[in-house]
Amino acid sequence: MVPDAESPAISLVVRRTIRATAARLFAAWTDPAQIVRWWGPSGVRCTGAEVDLREGGGYRIGNRFADGREVWIIGTYERIDAPHRLVFTWRLEPGPDHAERVSVRFEPRGEATEIVIVHERIASAEARASHEAGWDGCLEGLARFAGDA
Amino acid sequence: MRSTATARRSAADDRLDRAFHALGDRTRRTLLARLAKGPAMVTELAAPHAMSLAAVSKHIRVLERAGLVERAIDGRVHRCSLAPTPLKEIESWLDFYRGFWSGTLDSLARHVERGDGSRR
Numbered sequence: 001m002v003p004d005a006e007s008p009a010i011s012l013v014v015r016r017t018i019r020a021t022a023a024r025l026f027a028a029w030t031d032p033a034q035i036v037r038w039w040g041p042s043g044v045r046c047t048g049a050e051v052d053l054r055e056g057g058g059y060r061i062g063n064r065f066a067d068g069r070e071v072w073i074i075g076t077y078e079r080i081d082a083p084h085r086l087v088f089t090w091r092l093e094p095g096p097d098h099a100e101r102v103s104v105r106f107e108p109r110g111e112a113t114e115i116v117i118v119h120e121r122i123a124s125a126e127a128r129a130s131h132e133a134g135w136d137g138c139l140e141g142l143a144r145f146a147g148d149a
Numbered sequence: 150m151r152s153t154a155t156a157r158r159s160a161a162d163d164r165l166d167r168a169f170h171a172l173g174d175r176t177r178r179t180l181l182a183r184l185a186k187g188p189a190m191v192t193e194l195a196a197p198h199a200m201s202l203a204a205v206s207k208h209i210r211v212l213e214r215a216g217l218v219e220r221a222i223d224g225r226v227h228r229c230s231l232a233p234t235p236l237k238e239i240e241s242w243l244d245f246y247r248g249f250w251s252g253t254l255d256s257l258a259r260h261v262e263r264g265d266g267s268r269r
Contacts, residue, residue, distance in 0.1 A: 010172055010239070012246050016254040020261040028261055038260030041252020096162035115254060119246050121169050 011120035022106035022113045026083035029104065035061060055080055059088065071095065075102075090119070098122075164216060165242060168235035171215035176200075177208050181217060181231060188230035 018025060028034045035049035040063055047062030047070060054077065061073045072093040079087035083106055090100040099122040107114045171177055180194055195205035209229060212218040216235045221228045 010169060012243050012250070014247060014250040014254065016251070016258065018254070018258045018261060024261055025257070028257060034260070038256045039253065040256060041249055042256070044252075098162060098166055115257075117250050117254070119250065121165070121242070 011118050014117045014119070015114060017109055017112050017114045019112045022083040022108055025106050025113050025115060026086070029086060030082075039063070053077065053080060079103075161238065164235060165238055167215040168217060168239055171211050171217055172239075174208070174211075176205075177212055180205070180208060180212065184218065184229060184231040188228050191227045191229060194229060 028038060030051060030053050032049035032051045035051070036046045039046035039049065039061055043066045045064045047064050049059070049061045051057075051059045057077050059075060059077065062070060063073060064070045074091050074093050075089040077086070077088045078101070079085060085103070085105050087101065087103045090102050091097070101120050101122055103118045103120075105114075105116040105118075107116065172181075176198065179198070183189060183194060183197075191206060191209060192202065194209065195202045198205055209218060209220070213220060216232055218229050219232045221230070
């Protein structure tokens, strides 16, 4: 399910096919002037975006929630492979100081592009080394059990 | 007030870190999958694994520290059971970002389909 060997076993995968080219979507994702126009789910207003688009470069995106709270998403680009793939770290400010990583793939599907987002919490080097498929179903089973408990 | 909220958030965060760490290992996930079927003694948990009882015990301690497993000791018998709280916290984490990303991709689709992407 998660092809990268360095991925931890637990990650969230969200997919969406959008009628646009990968180049267009990649630009929307990396141009701060565009980011402020679309970023965030409904109820969140993007209050600003800064992008230093190079591997090792940083980004920050402001998010104002419906309750007035403002949270900045801050991170570093780990991999930039335009217009196919973007990998960046992810941290909330204010928020906990732990590492998360987001990988966005832009995969052509005819005239559309499928965006595949993998959001992972980087537990440890050990976790990263022990990637395998099939954990999702296991977690669901455990969660069902937990819900019943 | 603010520092209390921060401390609480970081305690929850530490718990989540421990849970993700504990779950990042195949043997420990197998142990949890077994415990999802019901409580078991440490010796029963160790039986299917090609490793020593001590090694399995070490994995169980990691799961205990993460709050994923509780151990009841009756004399020499150690009985382990699955503890659901950290799994619920992981589910909350997954749910938050599932909602965040699906909503964000809706916004992106609206943005590019409107044609805003080609304008300044």
